[in-house]
Amino acid sequence: MATDGSGPEAMVRARGLAKSFGEVEAVKGVDLEVAPGELFGLLGPNGAGKSTLIGMLSTLITPTSGTGSIAGFDIVRERPDVRRSIGLVFQEQTLDRYLTGWYNLKFHAEIYGVPSEEVDGRVTRALRDVGLWEERERLAGTYSGGMRRRLEIARGLLHRPRLLFLDEPTAGLDPRSREAIWDRVRELNESEGITVLMTTHYLEEAENCGRIAVIDGGEIVTVGSPAELKAQIGRDRVEIVARDPEALREELSTRLGLAPVVEGDTVWFTVAGGRRFVPRVFSEVDAEITSVQVRSPSLDDVFLAHTGRGIDSPAQEGRGGAEPLVGGPGR
Ligand SMILES: Nc1ncnc2c1ncn2[C@@H]1O[C@H](COP(=O)(O)OP(=O)(O)OP(=O)(O)O)[C@@H](O)[C@H]1O
Numbered sequence: 001m002a003t004d005g006s007g008p009e010a011m012v013r014a015r016g017l018a019k020s021f022g023e024v025e026a027v028k029g030v031d032l033e034v035a036p037g038e039l040f041g042l043l044g045p046n047g048a049g050k051s052t053l054i055g056m057l058s059t060l061i062t063p064t065s066g067t068g069s070i071a072g073f074d075i076v077r078e079r080p081d082v083r084r085s086i087g088l089v090f091q092e093q094t095l096d097r098y099l100t101g102w103y104n105l106k107f108h109a110e111i112y113g114v115p116s117e118e119v120d121g122r123v124t125r126a127l128r129d130v131g132l133w134e135e136r137e138r139l140a141g142t143y144s145g146g147m148r149r150r151l152e153i154a155r156g157l158l159h160r161p162r163l164l165f166l167d168e169p170t171a172g173l174d175p176r177s178r179e180a181i182w183d184r185v186r187e188l189n190e191s192e193g194i195t196v197l198m199t200t201h202y203l204e205e206a207e208n209c210g211r212i213a214v215i216d217g218g219e220i221v222t223v224g225s226p227a228e229l230k231a232q233i234g235r236d237r238v239e240i241v242a243r244d245p246e247a248l249r250e251e252l253s254t255r256l257g258l259a260p261v262v263e264g265d266t267v268w269f270t271v272a273g274g275r276r277f278v279p280r281v282f283s284e285v286d287a288e289i290t291s292v293q294v295r296s297p298s299l300d301d302v303f304l305a306h307t308g309r310g311i312d313s314p315a316q317e318g319r320g321g322a323e324p325l326v327g328g329p330g331r
Pocket residue numbers: 021024025026044045046047048049050051052053201
């Protein structure tokens with residue numbers, strides 16, 4: 001299996017896939033390949049185009065231009081085949097609160113044409129898969145947010161899809177529920193071999209994916225495993241709290257040739273091998289230093305490096321004065 005998702009057997013393939021809503025170019029010509037068995041994440045801030053991209057790949061949104069396929073089926077010309085191959089868990093909750101967990105799934109299986117002799121077996125399996133078997137007799141309206149999301153995942157699995165689309169599966173959930181969802185998603189991916197394509201704007205969640213595509217302004221700006229993407233940054237961030245940050249900035253700049261940034265009482269800069277570099281700061285700088293922290297690159301730094309701002313910053317605002325981590329000044 002090609003680990004980069006390339007090759008004839010790609011589970012997801014997009015070529016120049018684009019969608020405009022009037023003047024808004026939500027997705028601008030995306031190329032993407034996901035191999036069977038991958039746990040793949042689309043990481044980007046609100047409005048980046050993640051939902052529109054998976055909407056097109058799941059046949060719910062018609063592309064303006066470009067092509068795409070799922071398990072070899074064309075997303076426009078072979079919609080029924082695509083739909084049979086995928087399970088969908090989207091952001092809007094669509095469960096019936098007045099039905100039990102069991103009947104929510106049974107009802108769905110029946111309208112999706114699961115053969116009647118298979119319905120009970122599949123519902124049982126799906127409820128067990130997401131850890132809700134014991135809760136099957138309760139009304140969905142009495143479930144916690146995390147349980148409801150797991151029930152939706154169970155529903156997305158009823159027709160045994162090869163690919164599961166999860167749009168922000170843990171948005172709005174507490175950390176424990178998020179962890180429970182993740183346990184199930186990992187298990188489905190690892191033990192059942194289901195390919196997962198998910199969107200998230202949580203950096204910690206993106207860390208769980210085998211590969212991620214960072215998406216911003218409707219474009220994929222980089223693709224790779226979280227470790228690869230962070231390694232490409234190649235620089236640590238050194239944060240120094242000082243009594244006189246301006247004086248320290250001046251010294252770091254003139255004596256060590258750095259391009260430091262002052263934020264409040266902190267001066268920060270990026271440098272390769274931050275821990276080895278810090279002793280030089282102490283030996284060559286006179287300004288009084290209160291504390292020093294060295295941080296390895298995070299996925300937020302990856303986002304910053306490729307877009308010029310943090311993932312939580314509004315799209316129109318650059319991070320004024322911040323040094324881009326890739327190709328920026330410094331040593
Ligand atoms: N039906 C629509 N009509 C008009 N504009 C739309 C429509 N759907 C999406 N957009 C716009 O397209 C852009 C991308 O939206 P999209 O929902 O795909 O982003 P996202 O990354 O999924 O964000 P979020 O996490 O907030 O859902 C946004 O500017 C959005 O306002």
